[in-house]
Amino acid sequence: MKTIIKTIIKFATSTAIIMAATSTSVYAKETTIGVVVKIGGIPWFNAMEQGIEEAGKKLGVNAFMIGPTSADPALQVRAIEDLIARKVDVIGVVPNDAKVLEPVLKRAREAGIKVITHESIETINKDYDFELVSTKAFGIANARLFAKSTGCKGDYAVYVGSLTVPAQNAWADAAIGYLKKNCPSMKQVSERFGVAESVDDSRTTTLDLLQSHPKLAGILAFGSQGPIGAARAVEERGLTGKVAVVGLFSASQGRRLVHDGSLTGGFVWSPIEAGKAFVELGKKLADGGSVKDGDTLPALGKIVLEGNNIIANKPLELNSKSVDVLAKLGL
Numbered sequence: 547m548k549t550i551i552k553t554i555i556k557f558a559t560s561t562a563i564i565m566a567a568t569s570t571s572v573y574a575k576e577t578t579i580g581v582v583v584k585i586g587g588i589p590w591f592n593a594m595e596q597g598i599e600e601a602g603k604k605l606g607v608n609a610f611m612i613g614p615t616s617a618d619p620a621l622q623v624r625a626i627e628d629l630i631a632r633k634v635d636v637i638g639v640v641p642n643d644a645k646v647l648e649p650v651l652k653r654a655r656e657a658g659i660k661v662i663t664h665e666s667i668e669t670i671n672k673d674y675d676f677e678l679v680s681t682k683a684f685g686i687a688n689a690r691l692f693a694k695s696t697g698c699k700g701d702y703a704v705y706v707g708s709l710t711v712p713a714q715n716a717w718a719d720a721a722i723g724y725l726k727k728n729c730p731s732m733k734q735v736s737e738r739f740g741v742a743e744s745v746d747d748s749r750t751t752t753l754d755l756l757q758s759h760p761k762l763a764g765i766l767a768f769g770s771q772g773p774i775g776a777a778r779a780v781e782e783r784g785l786t787g788k789v790a791v792v793g794l795f796s797a798s799q800g801r802r803l804v805h806d807g808s809l810t811g812g813f814v815w816s817p818i819e820a821g822k823a824f825v826e827l828g829k830k831l832a833d834g835g836s837v838k839d840g841d842t843l844p845a846l847g848k849i850v851l852e853g854n855n856i857i858a859n860k861p862l863e864l865n866s867k868s869v870d871v872l873a874k875l876g877l
Contacts, residue, residue, distance in 0.1 A: 586613020597821025685720025700763025742769020
């Protein structure tokens with residue numbers, strides 16, 4: 547009888563252990579990654595969302611994007627607060643105003659949530675920021691193309707998405723510095739304009755500048771909608787080929803304007819790869835991993851680590867030969 551009782555107890559104990567292990571496996575918490583971008587519904591962030599969803603499926607995590615209805619930092623704050631309340635594992639963000647987001651990102655980290663930024667090297671409350679090309683190299687690459695396109699002659703204007711977006715203003719700084727050194731006779735007509743996340747605002751600003759500055763040789767635009775709006779204005783005024791428009795834009799959105807000649811070209815990186823990078827880094831951090839200098843990451847390639855800023859080297863040139871290829875890739 548004692549032998550039978552011991553056997554029953556041993557069986558029950560073994561069963562309990564197996565059930566506990568099975569329960570842990572089946573009901574393990576799914577890694578959740580929410581990415582808050584500048585604004586929803588535009589081609590650049592539609593492509594980023596594609597990358598987020600693809601990487602999420604591949605890695606088996608719940609990864610999604612939140613795109614505010616306008617480029618209002620307050621809307622990003624609310625979105626991040628919602629993600630904190632949902633107790634996600636990782637929050638990714640492409641800030642409209644890095645300083646405005648600092649307090650809410652601090653709360654996220656205090657709640658044990660990993661924070662990853664993009665286009666925001668100077669953000670303090672983050673685990674990592676990643677960039678697909680170095681700030682200086684990106685600004686200079688666009689400035690070189692601009693200098694070649696204008697012959698280093700005439701006046702020019704600079705657009706950014708917002709005067710508070712760190713990366714875009716850093717690109718502008720690098721580009722302006724290059725032009726001052728290499729094209730000293732060129733004149734910047736005004737301080738930079740924070741219109742490059744709106745096609746309409748960029749178009750209107752360009753139309754005004756073309757009227758008030760007859761020697762305007764070109765527009766340098768850092769923000770995906772800036773070159774599109776500026777090129778449309780140039781086209782409307784019949785100045786195609788006479789006024790250069792250079793900068794960052796989506797190939798699928800700008801391809802017609804490039805082929806028409808009203809949009810000169812520029813440099814970009816893949817928002818699809820950026821979306822994938824958010825998820826790959828997020829999963830790595832959620833699993834307790836970290837990043838070190840010289841690592842090779844799937845979406846970023848071999849990286850340089852500067853503090854907690856991850857720098858890759860994956861620029862893509864936008865010109866009449868490349869835009870169709872890049873557009874077919876969803877860029």
